[in-house]
Amino acid sequence: MNDATTPTRTRPFFGMALVNRLCGWWTALVLAFLYLPLALLIAYSFNASRLNVVWEGFTVRWYREMLANEPLIRALKNSVLIAGVTTILSVVIGTTGAWLLHSYRYRFRRLWEALVFVPIAVPEVIMGIGLLILFTAVAPGINGFLDSAFGAANETRFALGFVTTIIAHVTFCFPLVLVAVQARLADLDPAMEEAALDLGATPLVAFWRVIVPCIMPAIISGALMAFTLSMDEVLVTYFVCGPESKTLPLEIYDNVRKGLNPMLNAISAVFVAATAILVVIAERIRRIGR
Amino acid sequence: MNSDPSKPMVELRAVSKRYGDLLAVRDVSLTVRRGEFLTLLGPSGCGKTTLLRMLAGFETPDAGCVLIDAEDVTALPPNRRDVNQVFQSYALFPHLTVEKNIAFGLQMKRLPKAEIAAKVRHAIDLVALQGKEAAMPATLSGGQKQRVALARAIVCEPKVLLLDEPLSALDAKLRGQMQIELKNLQRTLGITFVFVTHAQDEALTMSDRIAVLHRGAIEQLGTADEIYHRPKTRFVAEFIGQANMMTASVRNREGADALLAIGGEFTLRAHVAAIPATAQSVTISIRAEKIQICGDGAAAENSFAAEIEDVLFRGEMLQLTVRTPDGLRFAVVIANTGGARKPHQVGNRVRCVIHRSDIVVVDS
Amino acid sequence: MQAAHATAARVGGRRPGLVGWLLLCPMLLWLAAFVVVPTLILAYASFTRADEDTGFPIYRGGLTFENYRRIVLDDDGHFLRTEQEEITTVDRDGTERVTGTHATTVIAAPYLRVFGSSLLYAGITTVLCVFVGYPMAWYIGRANERTRNRLLMLVMIPFWTGFLIRTYAWITILATDGLLNGLLQYTHAITQPFGMLYTPGAVVLGLVYSYLPFMILPIYGSVEKLDHTLVEAALDLGAGPLATFRKIILPLTRPGIAAGVLLVFVPAVGMYAISSLMGGGRTPMIGDVIQNQFFTGRDWPFGCALGITLVAMFVAAFAILAKFRSSVTGSDHAFRAR
Numbered sequence: 001m002n003d004a005t006t007p008t009r010t011r012p013f014f015g016m017a018l019v020n021r022l023c024g025w026w027t028a029l030v031l032a033f034l035y036l037p038l039a040l041l042i043a044y045s046f047n048a049s050r051l052n053v054v055w056e057g058f059t060v061r062w063y064r065e066m067l068a069n070e071p072l073i074r075a076l077k078n079s080v081l082i083a084g085v086t087t088i089l090s091v092v093i094g095t096t097g098a099w100l101l102h103s104y105r106y107r108f109r110r111l112w113e114a115l116v117f118v119p120i121a122v123p124e125v126i127m128g129i130g131l132l133i134l135f136t137a138v139a140p141g142i143n144g145f146l147d148s149a150f151g152a153a154n155e156t157r158f159a160l161g162f163v164t165t166i167i168a169h170v171t172f173c174f175p176l177v178l179v180a181v182q183a184r185l186a187d188l189d190p191a192m193e194e195a196a197l198d199l200g201a202t203p204l205v206a207f208w209r210v211i212v213p214c215i216m217p218a219i220i221s222g223a224l225m226a227f228t229l230s231m232d233e234v235l236v237t238y239f240v241c242g243p244e245s246k247t248l249p250l251e252i253y254d255n256v257r258k259g260l261n262p263m264l265n266a267i268s269a270v271f272v273a274a275t276a277i278l279v280v281i282a283e284r285i286r287r288i289g290r
Numbered sequence: 291m292n293s294d295p296s297k298p299m300v301e302l303r304a305v306s307k308r309y310g311d312l313l314a315v316r317d318v319s320l321t322v323r324r325g326e327f328l329t330l331l332g333p334s335g336c337g338k339t340t341l342l343r344m345l346a347g348f349e350t351p352d353a354g355c356v357l358i359d360a361e362d363v364t365a366l367p368p369n370r371r372d373v374n375q376v377f378q379s380y381a382l383f384p385h386l387t388v389e390k391n392i393a394f395g396l397q398m399k400r401l402p403k404a405e406i407a408a409k410v411r412h413a414i415d416l417v418a419l420q421g422k423e424a425a426m427p428a429t430l431s432g433g434q435k436q437r438v439a440l441a442r443a444i445v446c447e448p449k450v451l452l453l454d455e456p457l458s459a460l461d462a463k464l465r466g467q468m469q470i471e472l473k474n475l476q477r478t479l480g481i482t483f484v485f486v487t488h489a490q491d492e493a494l495t496m497s498d499r500i501a502v503l504h505r506g507a508i509e510q511l512g513t514a515d516e517i518y519h520r521p522k523t524r525f526v527a528e529f530i531g532q533a534n535m536m537t538a539s540v541r542n543r544e545g546a547d548a549l550l551a552i553g554g555e556f557t558l559r560a561h562v563a564a565i566p567a568t569a570q571s572v573t574i575s576i577r578a579e580k581i582q583i584c585g586d587g588a589a590a591e592n593s594f595a596a597e598i599e600d601v602l603f604r605g606e607m608l609q610l611t612v613r614t615p616d617g618l619r620f621a622v623v624i625a626n627t628g629g630a631r632k633p634h635q636v637g638n639r640v641r642c643v644i645h646r647s648d649i650v651v652v653d654s
Numbered sequence: 655m656q657a658a659h660a661t662a663a664r665v666g667g668r669r670p671g672l673v674g675w676l677l678l679c680p681m682l683l684w685l686a687a688f689v690v691v692p693t694l695i696l697a698y699a700s701f702t703r704a705d706e707d708t709g710f711p712i713y714r715g716g717l718t719f720e721n722y723r724r725i726v727l728d729d730d731g732h733f734l735r736t737e738q739e740e741i742t743t744v745d746r747d748g749t750e751r752v753t754g755t756h757a758t759t760v761i762a763a764p765y766l767r768v769f770g771s772s773l774l775y776a777g778i779t780t781v782l783c784v785f786v787g788y789p790m791a792w793y794i795g796r797a798n799e800r801t802r803n804r805l806l807m808l809v810m811i812p813f814w815t816g817f818l819i820r821t822y823a824w825i826t827i828l829a830t831d832g833l834l835n836g837l838l839q840y841t842h843a844i845t846q847p848f849g850m851l852y853t854p855g856a857v858v859l860g861l862v863y864s865y866l867p868f869m870i871l872p873i874y875g876s877v878e879k880l881d882h883t884l885v886e887a888a889l890d891l892g893a894g895p896l897a898t899f900r901k902i903i904l905p906l907t908r909p910g911i912a913a914g915v916l917l918v919f920v921p922a923v924g925m926y927a928i929s930s931l932m933g934g935g936r937t938p939m940i941g942d943v944i945q946n947q948f949f950t951g952r953d954w955p956f957g958c959a960l961g962i963t964l965v966a967m968f969v970a971a972f973a974i975l976a977k978f979r980s981s982v983t984g985s986d987h988a989f990r991a992r
Contacts, residue, residue, distance in 0.1 A: 037823035123924025130692030200398035232816030
């Protein structure tokens with residue numbers, strides 16, 4: 001951006017055009033920086049050689065190995081289940097929360113809105129230890145209550161597992177839905193709801209038949225964001241998930257720590273492809289609503 | 291519409307509304323007759339929209355009550371009032387077709403499907419939108435959206451139709467055309483219209499009566515003719531048309547007339563039945579187009595010599611500023627008959643005449 | 655709900671009735687239970703002692719400042735430590751000679767130094783992200799809508815892929831048996847593979863790679879909102895591109911930069927996996943240290959104290975930044991009010 005020293009100084013519009021062109025090249029470079037590692041990752045997932053830069057032929061062996069890896073498939077199932085439940089809960093809490101905060105002047109509204117941002121703003125490690133220490137602190141109490149309520153026959157125990165993981169995921173996913181929906185609501189003509197009421201709809205009918213369809217793109221893209229984040233998250237999940245609810249990213253994390261392995265390339269390639277598809281769909285939907 | 295036709299359709303009784311420190315509507319009482327086209331006219335922030343929203347049910351007055359067809363609806367939510375509104379932004383539901391937008395209100399009333407279809411078809415005919423039934427609102431032009439919004443409201447056959455600056459988003463030509471269409475529609479349907487606008491031409495063209503609002507209160511309620519020719523207050527005189535406002539002292543009275551002195555020596559004879567007998571000083575309004583310019587001829591009643599100080603070309607008319615030897619300035623609007631010959635030029639000496647009944651005394 | 659509507663004012667302005675509060679309750683309770691309460695327990699636990707066997711906090715065992723003392727002071731109770739350093743001079747013939755000693759005062763507490771190095775890593779990452787991301791955000795913001803949407807999508811895809819995959823991608827490249835070493839050996843540029851992974855540079859690279867989209871997106875938001883006629887007006891009034899950037903573009907996109915700095919710096923400080931995967935534990939960041947207290951180290955109260963210290967630092971940073979931002983967005987509003 002320091003081309004001001006060139007002779008173009010007296011022709012400012014040319015100067016800005018040059019700046020824009022330089023920025024364009026820079027953008028191409030940065031995109032290469034972002035995508036080259038991912039491209040290599042995917043390319044070498046089809047390389048027949050184990051750990052070699054030399055291409056020794058095309059193979060899908062690593063993908064077959066991946067599909068045959070039982071812990072991995074179990075972790076995938078866990079992740080899909082957790083992400084599915086998380087998405088549903090996040091959409092319900094986030095959408096109603098956004099609508100209520102948008103349409104009512106609550107006492108301490110700023111405080112509530114700030115509180116919603118805390119899970120987004122706080123470092124994951126803090127959230128992880130906070131929830132871990134909460135769950136371990138309340139576990140004896142809950143289990144004592146369960147035992148006294150159901151007697152000796154009780155086998156339900158509260159421990160780190162699916163429930164705690166889902167709670168943690170909803171806590172950082174629903175604010176994303178809420179923010180997305182709130183942005184959409186802010187753009188929405190306030191007369192839209194009034195028109196529905198004016199035409200005889202009750203507030204509830206107006207919400208279902210007019211407001212929800214109007215904000216549907218934001219709800220869907222928020223839901224996809226929640227699902228993706230829940231599928232990808234490692235740092236918080238590491239603290240709150242139990243042995244039987246181990247998610248796919250945690251399984252991958254353990255594998256990565258063991259060192260390089262072409263099967264990991266295969267998993268990564270699948271992940272990148274799935275994420276890309278979800279992001280493209282989310283964007284399409286978001287834009288349709290515009 | 292089977293209620294007593296002698297009773298007013300809408301009645302506001304001493305309503306007030308406050309937003310924080312701002313008194314948006316102060317103690318307004320107003321009745322709207324059955325089948326009347328009433329316009330609430332005023333600058334932005336005068337309380338006209340708040341009044342309309344109270345009729346629709348979006349706002350509840352802090353004091354006073356709202357009656358629609360002799361029923362007190364003050365505490366009734368908007369969905370249970372028999373009024374419908376055309377919104378400034380139209381507020382068409384973007385996810386529904388034109389047809390479904392229009393049918394929305396009827397569906398809320400849970401009418402049979404066949405009846406809804408018939409009514410929707412009729413409404414579409416009425417606003418001339420045939421062929422657009424399946425279109426989505428985003429694909430319509432401004433004028434078409436306007437018609438859908440109108441059809442959606444009138445298809446419910448409300449007792450009162452509320453219109454919140456519905457023409458403000460249209461361009462000037464379309465606006466003129468829609469003014470005529472709206473007025474015709476209102477005559478055909480016989481529905482009571484309450485129309486909110488800040489544009490005086492819309493108010494003067496369409497209304498049976500106009501309520502001019504200022505700072506949350508009604509300044510004057512009357513026909514277009516009354517509002518225009520007989521403004522009661524200084525605000526009304528200044529807000530509508532172009533008027534010369536002056537302070538005059540009453541010199542002497544001769545029956546219904548009085549001699550008014552403006553400034554020092556300058557006097558005008560006025561028909562002033564309305565001036566309180568004791569008043570020493572009054573505010574008068576003289577419409578710019580009521581001052582006639584007649585060359586430099588003989589002295590008639592209420593005539594004075596002046597010099598043209600400024601001429602503005604306004605198309606069908608000329609706007610002049612004339613200055614008397616005493617230094618008084620008058621704004622004068624005359625028909626632009628000039629063409630090749632230009633009788634009115636800066637520096638010309640002219641004679642101005644004002645008919646005595648054209649001098650209106652207003653409250654200051 | 656109908657009662658609420660009888661008093662309805664403009665949207666966003668009506669007061670909630672009982673139903674309005676009841677509907678908001680699930681969300682507020684969720685936030686209270688899983689955000690507020692954990693923070694309170696965390697704060698409390700940071701003042702407790704650890705159970706010798708499990709590392710759990712002993713909640714009823716009395717309170718202590720010991721955990722915080724361990725963060726701020728070293729084992730001998732010192733806050734600062736003086737280190738003697740030899741000053742060596744190289745003679746003309748290449749021999750080194752000690753010509754004197756030099757005393758440097760450093761912070762003694764090892765944990766405080768980890769905080770320091772975490773802040774340094776996160777700071778370097780943030781600065782790099784600003785410089786790498788700004789020109790790109792500018793270009794995206796100024797591109798026509800089609801290009802803009804495509805570029806945004808390209809930025810978002812790695813952003814949503816999750817840092818684990820992205821980190822692994824770099825490990826495959828940088829590892830001793832990785833692609834880069836392989837390539838260099840294959841082309842006979844080197845004979846022995848050299849360690850690129852497990853260096854501070856690798857950690858910074860991993861952090862920049864992971865957090866760059868967090869910087870680009872908010873800056874892009876500011877650039878897109880920027881009225882381009884302002885730039886043209888500045889150029890028209892005789893400012894060169896550099897002056898225009900400094901006086902017009904930079905101040906008006908500062909809210910985006912501030913948001914980006916926040917979005918990169920905060921998670922970068924607390925990050926633990928990238929540093930352990932790409933730094934190999936040789937360059938510990940505070941996130942790794944905290945995580946260790948809960949798993950390998952087994953001293954939960956001390957981990958809590960480290961966490962609370964980290965949060966306190968962020969709250970202070972937020973407060974400063976909020977002040978800074980409100981003064982900027984104020985002028986931003988003035989521009990948009992036109």
